Amino acid sequence: MPDWNKPLPSIVGETRPYWEGCRQGQLLIQKCDACGEYQFYPRGICANCWSGPIKWVKASGRGTVWTFTVTYQNRTPGFDGGPYVLALVELEEGVKMFSNIVECNPRDVKIGMPVQVTFVKANDQVSVPYFKPAG
Amino acid sequence: MDLKHGAAIVGIHEHVTRYAPDKSELQIQGESVIKALEDAGLSKSDVDGLFTASSSIRNSGMNLADYLNLYPKYLDNTTVGGGSFEFHMSHALTAIAAGRINCAVITYSSLARSGGVSVGTGGVARFGHPRLDPSPDSFEELYGLTTVGLYAMIAQRHMHLYGTKPEQLAEVAVAMRKHASMNPEALFRDPITVQDVLNSRMVSSPLHLMDCCVISDGGGAVVVASPEVARSCRQTPVWVLGVGEAMAHQGAGKRDLMYIAAKQSHAPAFAMAGVTHEDINMAMIYDSFTITVVETLEDLGFCQKGEGGDFVSGGRLQIGGALPINTDGGGLSSNHPGMRGIFLLMEATRQLRHQFEGTPRQVPDCKIALCHGTGGSLGARHSGGTVILGRD
Known part of the structure; x- marks a missing residue:
């Protein structure tokens, strides 16, 4: 495994289950017990109704590209080596998350394109969820 | 409270430099504040409110008050990105209409160009504290x-x-x-x-x-005053409607x-x-x-x-x-x-x-x-x- 030179997430109590899910190859999102709304990014309260109890549910891992950009210039280490696709992916559950579209030519990415989550191991603690064209 | 016409812009100064490697951000702000007050026909003793935005501690409101030797009764450091100054205008109008202050200075400066800051392409989260604040950086920066x-x-x-x-x-x-x-x-x-x-x-x-x-250096100041003060100023008042x-x-x-x-x-x-x-x-x-x-x-x-x-x-x-x-x-x-x-x-x-x-x-x-x-x-x-x- 090559050294990981991209930024790594900070993992704290309220976000630990998410990263533990990723480590096991599962994309977890949150759903409020009180109001029934999904939310992303994960947080310690329901952002919709502000109630406390919020449960983790396994997302299908399927979604579509809501929008994207092919980025040619970023001096951040790990992103300074050529074009990459930054995207907002809308999950089937209805929440959007930032990610990169991988395993395809950037020129082939289109809005509305079906995508599927895939995980890349950064180190023993962190696997990063990306999206690739749905087979 | 009817806020329309509750305050007016009475003085402005744009520090026209686009490249100022030999000045500090505080100096650019200080020079701008002095010139904007001159434009209005007002002086240091008239200023009782100070509004500024900063992306660094260097030019925070507290440091600016210190640099200018000002003792504002009302200080607002609202920093919500490039549009911060429209928020300052909103807040200054409210403070003046409420009678808290009579004359506010809004000011800003930056040495983004001479500092070699890649404003748009350097990554957005690197100035944050992701270890202390994992959200949203941990779900974006990577x-x-x-x-x-x-x-x-x-x-x-x-x-x-x-x-x-x-x-x-x-x-x-x-x-x-x-x-x-x-x-x-x-x-x-x-x-x-x-x-x-x-x-x-x-x-x-x-x-x-x-x-x-573009990416440039620069800065400036805007003086906002109550209707009473505005009518005594040198310039045609520009009312906040x-x-x-x-x-x-x-x-x-x-x-x-x-x-x-x-x-x-x-x-x-x-x-x-x-x-x-x-x-x-x-x-x-x-x-x-x-x-x-x-x-x-x-x-x-x-x-x-x-x-x-x-x-x-x-x-x-x-x-x-x-x-x-x-x-x-x-x-x-x-x-x-x-x-x-x-x-x-x-x-x-x-x-x-x-x-x-x-x-x-x-x-x-x-x-x-x-x-x-x-x-x-x-x-x-x-x-x-x-x-x-x-x-x-």
């Missing part, structure tokens, strides 16, 4: 977000939904350069064409280099960010001012990127959603067009020292003072102007502040 990328994503979807063309975005840059050619202080003044914009290199698709604002402020963000993953904060902030400003879109003679629209102008004009209500591409085309944004905007050349051609919102208030004030009377830069018979500042990133989270100004 994907290589950039400021320009977060605007480009909105441009991409705008094109997808509404058929907006790269040529239409380029029209915004062309109009700003036309105006910059009339501003001797503008960083770039040579005329450009739509094709020049399209030929410039792609930074983050669909935005080319010339769809992006209406203000509105709003935030937009991901909405826990559910907001449609094709609608920007201007959608929320403009209605309160128009209602307070008691004016309609037809009454606006010119507008200062924060132009971090060409798409910012298209989205802002739509969500301010100058045209329907999705019609922004047509609205900005055919020279309609140029002086003599349907809605002249950014008559100083804007961030796309004149200056953009990290944050630009304060310059919107200054150029609107110049136009309302009829400072360019008899020259091509003057918007004829300019009575009412609108400023809208956008700060942050359209595609993730941003602020929007609307200020409507007018002369007697």
Whole structure:
């Protein structure tokens, strides 16, 4: 495994289950017990109704590209080596998350394109969820 | 409380430097505050409110008060990106109308250019503290977000939904350069064409280099005063007629960010001012990127959603067009020292003072102007502040 030179997430109590899910190859999102709304990014309260109890549910891992950009210039280490696709992916559950579209030519990415989550191991603690064209 | 006419801009000063490696940010602010008070015919002892935005501790409100040896009764360090100064105007109006203060100074400076800051392409989260604040950085930074990328994503979807063309975005840059050619202080003044914009290199698709604002040093100050103080000042008062402020963000993953904060902030400003879109003679629209102008004009209500591409085309944004905007050349051609919102208030004030009377830069018979500042990133989270100004 090559050294990981991209930024790594900070993992704290309220976000630990998410990263533990990723480590096991599962994309977890949150759903409020009180109001029934999904939310992303994960947080310690329901952002919709502000109630406390919020449960983790396994997302299908399927979604579509809501929008994207092919980025040619970023001096951040790990992103300074050529074009990459930054995207907002809308999950089937209805929440959007930032990610990169991988395993395809950037020129082939289109809005509305079906995508599927895939995980890349950064180190023993962190696997990063990306999206690739749905087979 | 009726806030309309509750305060007026009585003094302005733009520090015209675009490159100032030998000055500190505090010096630029200090020189600007002194000159803006001179412009108003006021002095240090008149100032009882201080408003500034900073992206660093170096030029925070506290350090600025220290540097200037000022003891303000009212200090506001609201920092919500490039549009912070429209928020300051809103807050200063409220503080003056409530009788807390009589004379506020809003000021800003940045050495973004001489400091070699890659404002739009350096990654957006590196100034944060992800270890202490894991959200949202931990869910964004690892994907290589950039400021320009977060605007480009909105441009991409705008094109997808509404058929907006790269040529239409380029029209915004062309109009700003036309105006910059009339501003001797503008960083770039040579005329450009739509094709020049399209030929410039792609930074983050669909935005080319010339769809992006310049990076400069600079700063300035704006003096805002109560009606009583304003009537004693040297300059024609430029009245604050209406203000509105709003935030937009991901909405826990559910907001449609094709609608920007201007959608929320403009209605309160128009209602307070008691004016309609037809009454606006010119507008200062924060132009971090060409798409910012298209989205802002739509969500301010100058045209329907999705019609922004047509609205900005055919020279309609140029002086003599349907809605002249950014008559100083804007961030796309004149200056953009990290944050630009304060310059919107200054150029609107110049136009309302009829400072360019008899020259091509003057918007004829300019009575009412609108400023809208956008700060942050359209595609993730941003602020929007609307200020409507007018002369007697």
